[in-house]
Amino acid sequence: MIAAPEVVAAPLLSVQGLTVSVRDRGVVRPLVQDLSFDLRPGETLAIAGESGSGKSITSLALMGLLPANVSVTSGQLLLDGTDLARLPEAAMRPLRGARIAMIFQEPMTSLNPVQTIGTQLTEAIRAHEPLGRAEARARAIEALRQVRISEPVRRMRQYPHELSGGMRQRVMIAMALALRPAVLIADEPTTALDVTVQREVLDLLRDLQAQTGTAVILITHDMGVVAETADRVVVMQAGRMVEEGPTTRIFAAPGAEYTRELLAAVPRLGTGAERNAPLPPEAPVPVARLSCTSVHYDIGANFLGRPTHRVHAALGVSFDIRPGETFGLVGESGCGKSTIAKALAGLVPHEGLIEIGGKPLSSLTAREHKDIRRDVQMVFQDPMAALDPRMKVGDAVEEPLVIHRIGTPAERRARAEDLFRRVGLTPDQMSRYPHEFSGGQRQRICIARALALRPKLIICDESVSALDVSVQAKVLALLQELKTGLGMSYLFISHDMAVVENVVDRLAVMYLGQIVEMGTRDQLFGNPQHPYTQRLLDAVPIPDPARRSRSYLRPTGEIPSPLRPIGESPPPAELIDTGGGHLVARYSD
Structure with missing residues (x-):
């Protein structure tokens, strides 16, 4: 008896030959080159790679949110057969949030600082669904409860600056999940979260997929999260895809040298025991x-x-x-x-x-x-909020030396250049502004400062x-x-x-x-x-797909609060x- 061929679902999202370029001082240079992948309903595709490899630019292209000097120069972004790259803003707006949603990397810059959490959540829900104010508010409170924010009713009245970085990230996740989109792009969704909430959020994303068939594009540098969450992996370097395949195969037998280096650099729980250095004395x-x-x-x-x-x-x-x-x-x-x-x-x-x-x-x-x-x-948690958007990053690194009157201008410049090299950046990047860097690069600038x-x-x-x-x-x-x-x-x-x-x-x-x-x-x-x-x-999370099924007891009941x-x-x-x-x-x- 001949077995019936396996039926493969048609792609929900198909990216074909995507090239995204930036026009900088009259010169056009590619940020992403010839990228292709498919995403099927209910699938989780991880896009992994170093900071600045083009992961976030790819997601912004899919959402139609590229900066004014950045554009899709070739390729197609097909969502249900519609090319998102060719849609005008008026046609893209109803799709954004309802059909394709995104959880952004930096929650403080994604939330409106002068509006309460409740206003922003209910506004997002009512923009896409014909709900009354009370019904939208109830949906928003339930979304906050799903991402395990304590006292969700009180949080609705608070402003973003009153929440910790991790709690702001949970608000962004709740906002995206409340609309139950067909495609959810998660750009470093658990970066600001502690491991317990990270585990709960990843479980929540899996539950959502099981209930609604939502497809997820997971953009992350955490290979432990990739191993425990993704079905397939796209590895990117310098704007190009260097490897693509099932998660189990990528981790077991990576084909590209860059992928092997990426996996080798992952910190693993238990390896710290190999250090035998004595404690510093009292x-x-x-x-x-x-x-x-x-x-x-x-x-x-x-x-x-x-x-x-x-x-x-x-x-x-x-x-x-x-x-x-x-x-x-x-x-x-x-x-x-x-x-x-x-x-x-x-x-x-x-x-x-x-x-x-x-x-x-x-x-x-x-x-x-x-x-x-x-x-x-102090090196703060949110690098974009910690840097002056109107100050060149080289000046930001030199500023503490100026305030404390240390060295001559030439000596300050030399020390700043040395610090840029030591944190993996180059001196010629000192003349740029914070918005011209990726989130990871901005954090390196804060460390140098x-x-x-x-x-x-x-x-x-x-x-x-x-x-x-x-x-x-x-x-x-x-x-x-x-x-x-x-x-x-x-x-x-x-x-x-x-x-x-x-x-x-x-x-x-x-x-x-x-x-x-x-x-x-x-x-x-x-x-x-x-x-x-x-x-x-x-x-x-353990960077081993074979251990994905290990048990974890989810917390239940009301979340404790420090409010008395x-x-x-x-x-x-x-x-x-x-x-x-x-x-x-x-x-x-």
Whole structure:
């Protein structure tokens, strides 16, 4: 008996010979050349490659959102047989969002800063569906609940700047999912998310595909996410496709040398145990010390205008950072990691004690504060928001030297050029503006700026989350080189547990503004004690498609919140030493 031939679904989206070019100073040069692929209903296609390889430009071409000086110069973008590249804006507008939607890489620049989250969500829904205001609001709240944002009704009244980077990214995902499009382009959708929410969002995308047949184009540099999510992979380098095929084949037997290099650079959980370097010794005066540090924000107002509720962003946090040490801070989005970083940098008011080099921040004069900022520099999570869009990036890197009156103009220029080379950029790029770079390249510029003053402590707030794995490996090696050569210390904040394991000496795990476990790298990764730490490690994506089916217990119930009525505080986490300085908060079984 002859078996019936397998029926292959017709492509929902077909990209044929796509070439996208930019006109720069009268010269036309290609950004993407001769790219072709098909996407079928319910399929997940990953487009992987280094920052600047043309991944995001491809997605913008599909959405009809290319900048004015960039255009599709040849090829076809066929969605249900309609060539999107030839559609006028008036014809493209009803398709955008309803039939083909996109989750953008940088949530802060994608959300309107002067409109509430609720206004933006309901506006997107009502623009494409004939719903009343109340029905659209209910749909928006449900979308926020699906991406596990705590207190979705309250979040509807908030503005983007009131949310953490990870929570803003979840809002963008909720906005795209609310319309249930036929094609969803996810441009680094989990870059700003911690591993547990990343796992939940990826599961949510899979659920959506199962229910509606939505096809997903996943643009990412995280090969662990590719392995666990994608059916097929397109690998791009310098605007060209170097390899394409099923995910299992790409990971098992990559044909291109570039693909092999890309996979080799992926940090893997468990490899950190290969490092046997001793911990930096305790010093009489640590680089930084926090003791019972708390940060809170009062919100709401009663009829007398007094606040009614308090957000306990950080509560009773205590740790120190030794000279030459990398101290890690991990936890879910909104747990207080970035709040602690800002308090340490003197950017938000705090209670308790914070010392830099033995000097309490609360007792410093304005002049002393300026000197402290020379010793403490910060690399922020959102590189586009951290750079002045009207300033050339070379000037941005030189600016700290100008403010602190270091060197002559020629010496400042020379140091900036050296820093550009060290973070994988070239000196001739110094005359460009931030919008001319990819997200990963902008983050490298921010790292170069932080290094300009050669500080004693650098606070890295998700500083490598926007970088592709090969550049990420180079930047982490650079940070290690500076640490070894200059005795520099780092507060390394990240949701990527594999990266954390490979770079930190000690770390603390935060949950709802409090530390629940703290110890050396080997203690926490080799013998995690707190259930929350165990859940973080279980959620880490593994760059092996064969292990995609491993079980993961999804959280259920209402998401806990750090918001309490005025006068009511969360119970403090009592840390118990389980041996060797491994501190674990008490918890109920």
